Amino acid sequence: MKKMSISVLFILFGICVLAIAQTQKFGEALHGLYAYKDFQKATYCRQCHVEIYYQWQKSMMAQAFVHPWDEIEYFDL
Structure with a gap:
């Protein structure tokens, strides 16, 4: 056993x-x-998905890469 x-x-x-x-x-x-360049910009998708684009544009996800803190080095905070 x-x-x-x-x-x-x-x-x-x-x-x-x-x-x-x-x-x-x-x-x-x-x-x-x-690669990053292989993907379309959000404005390209807006052509067909107008309502969804404007909902997304107001979301936090739309601002994920444009937040000013992203431009600051971690140790400079």
């Missing part, structure tokens, strides 16, 4: 290690797949 439980633990450990290894491979494969 003790040998069986140790075997089960080793099998579970192996499965966990394989799952983590596959996740890391998948993440590395997607890193850098698209």
